[in-house]
Amino acid sequence: MSQKFDAIVVGAGPAGCACGLHLAKAGLETLIVERGKFAGAKNMWGGAFYGPSLYQLFPDFWEEAPVERYITKHKYSILTEDASLSVDFTTQKYGKPPYNGFAVLRSKFDRWFAAKAEQAGAIVATGLEAEDLLWEGNAVAGIRAGGDELPASVVVACDGVNSILAEKAGLRSKISPRDIKQGVKEVIQLPRQLIEQRFNLYGEEGIAWEFIGSFSRGIPGGAFIYTNKESLSVGIVVQLSTLTEKEISANDLLEGFKRHPDMENLLADGQLAEYSAHLVPVGGKSMMPTLYTDGMLVAGDAAGLTLTTGLVLEGANFAITSGKAAAETVIRAKKTGDFSKQSLTRYPELLEQSFVMKDLKTFKKAPLLLENPRFYSQYPELACDMAEKIFTNDGKQRKKFWKMFRKSQRGRISLWQMIHDLFRIKRAI
Amino acid sequence: MKPKSIEDKLAVNKYDIDKERHIQIQEDICATCEAHKCRFACPADCFKLREGHITFSYEGCLECGSCRIVCEKEAVKWALPRAGFGICYLFG
Numbered sequence: 001m002s003q004k005f006d007a008i009v010v011g012a013g014p015a016g017c018a019c020g021l022h023l024a025k026a027g028l029e030t031l032i033v034e035r036g037k038f039a040g041a042k043n044m045w046g047g048a049f050y051g052p053s054l055y056q057l058f059p060d061f062w063e064e065a066p067v068e069r070y071i072t073k074h075k076y077s078i079l080t081e082d083a084s085l086s087v088d089f090t091t092q093k094y095g096k097p098p099y100n101g102f103a104v105l106r107s108k109f110d111r112w113f114a115a116k117a118e119q120a121g122a123i124v125a126t127g128l129e130a131e132d133l134l135w136e137g138n139a140v141a142g143i144r145a146g147g148d149e150l151p152a153s154v155v156v157a158c159d160g161v162n163s164i165l166a167e168k169a170g171l172r173s174k175i176s177p178r179d180i181k182q183g184v185k186e187v188i189q190l191p192r193q194l195i196e197q198r199f200n201l202y203g204e205e206g207i208a209w210e211f212i213g214s215f216s217r218g219i220p221g222g223a224f225i226y227t228n229k230e231s232l233s234v235g236i237v238v239q240l241s242t243l244t245e246k247e248i249s250a251n252d253l254l255e256g257f258k259r260h261p262d263m264e265n266l267l268a269d270g271q272l273a274e275y276s277a278h279l280v281p282v283g284g285k286s287m288m289p290t291l292y293t294d295g296m297l298v299a300g301d302a303a304g305l306t307l308t309t310g311l312v313l314e315g316a317n318f319a320i321t322s323g324k325a326a327a328e329t330v331i332r333a334k335k336t337g338d339f340s341k342q343s344l345t346r347y348p349e350l351l352e353q354s355f356v357m358k359d360l361k362t363f364k365k366a367p368l369l370l371e372n373p374r375f376y377s378q379y380p381e382l383a384c385d386m387a388e389k390i391f392t393n394d395g396k397q398r399k400k401f402w403k404m405f406r407k408s409q410r411g412r413i414s415l416w417q418m419i420h421d422l423f424r425i426k427r428a429i
Numbered sequence: 430m431k432p433k434s435i436e437d438k439l440a441v442n443k444y445d446i447d448k449e450r451h452i453q454i455q456e457d458i459c460a461t462c463e464a465h466k467c468r469f470a471c472p473a474d475c476f477k478l479r480e481g482h483i484t485f486s487y488e489g490c491l492e493c494g495s496c497r498i499v500c501e502k503e504a505v506k507w508a509l510p511r512a513g514f515g516i517c518y519l520f521g
Binding site: 043110186248277 | 430432433435438439441442445464466468469470471472473474491492493494495497498499509511512513515516517518519520521
């Protein structure tokens with residue numbers, strides 16, 4: 001039997017690093033286990049991080065963390081085969097500390113975050129996989145990793161969307177492909193100067209650009225471009241169930257997106273540096289596993305904690321905040337020496353008090369709303385067609401906008417359907 | 430940018446390929462399946478239909494877990510590569 005840890009955290013992503021860091025700071029003997037060769041080796045995301053969760057942990061973190069660019073521009077575009085219609089929001093406010101969001105590459109960022117947990121006193125063991133749980137009666141009592149038994153008072157599973165440990169503990173059942181979005185991404189290298197010219201950026205400014213439209217061929221989801229220092233993160237995120245029903249692969253959709261005339265210009269002469277894929281749990285509250293049991297807690301993607309509202313798809317904040325809540329629960333349990341299920345009920349209470357569960361509750365109807373295929377084909381077509389009718393000068397007598405709209409709308413979607421969708425939008429988001 | 434095949438894309442990635450395959454498929458079950466959802470779910474095109482049979486190659490796997498989730502017949506015995514092996518993202 002080796003040394004008994006107060007806590008073993010499995011997975012050195014944002015949830016695991018935040019949890020391990022808080023535990024170590026409170027003086028608990030903490031081991032973070034990561035199966036990748038280094039923290040971040042197995043991780044990818046779209047590319048941007050927003051809000052104060054990191055700032056609260058490390059004031060001025062942007063001075064030392066490997067952030068690529070701070071986001072000053074948000075752009076949303078609707079694409080059809082040969083047209084695009086965009087809304088662009090830029091503010092100087094987002095260009096000043098503490099900033100609002102950052103483009104980040106996970107392979108560098110997670111390594112930095114894990115090093116911070118290590119500095120705080122946690123042991124970070126990379127290249128080590130948690131293969132199984134150790135049990136004492138009905139209580140989790142540690143993990144089996146690399147063939148060794150590693151006992152601990154509590155295990156915090158931050159092992160991501162495919163959480164093997166939550167499954168082994170019987171905390172979650174099979175995931176439905178309806179509740180999953182598949183993200184595929186290319187990192188495309190371009191000289192800094194070209195990025196800044198093409199996206200109208202100065203210095204360290206960056207853009208977060210989201211797209212919906214014909215490229216997803218009616219599959220719920222969208223595409224994105226984030227600017228890094230010397231590369232672009234270009235990808236799509238689509239519902240897994242519809243992808244297989246329509247017998248289309250995400251990579252084909254991504255290639256289609258990149259072939260759009262607007263994109264071809266932006267990506268010209270880029271060099272592919274990496275192709276990656278990852279799943280996002282988007283089912284919200286309905287797909288959450290049981291969050292704790294005797295001797296174990298589940299946090300981050302493993303707990304299905306991401307927020308999807310249509311305009312936002314966010315997970316890292318939820319991961320960091322849930323990791324912190326798990327740590328606070330364990331710190332309190334350590335004081336009483338009680339790691340039973342009863343003692344760990346503090347964890348869901350803390351999540352309920354934070355934005356994590358509040359946001360998930362506020363937007364609990366959003367996942368179903370976003371399955372509506374009209375958002376990904378009929379509405380984008382209608383919007384671009386209207387714009388074209390407004391701007392086209394064909395030398396003929398002009399019509400009133402309402403008449404133009406009725407002409408665009410007829411045959412595509414009924415007025416009744418639009419009103420119905422509008423009510424659903426109002427109810428959900 | 431010229432369009433690239435999946436193979437060309439995967440060739441850019443860094444992998445430490447293990448000798449053993451981490452994911453097994455149960456071909457006898459796959460033979461009874463008509464949907465073959467794995468083929469479209471896999472972003473690395475690891476599942477291929479050859480002469481009516483599904484074949485699986487593990488080398489390009491991105492470890493996303495899609496195949497396990499979409500397989501209704503539970504024919505995918507899914508696991509992660511041994512620690513230190515598999516995809517190694519340098520950007521992420």
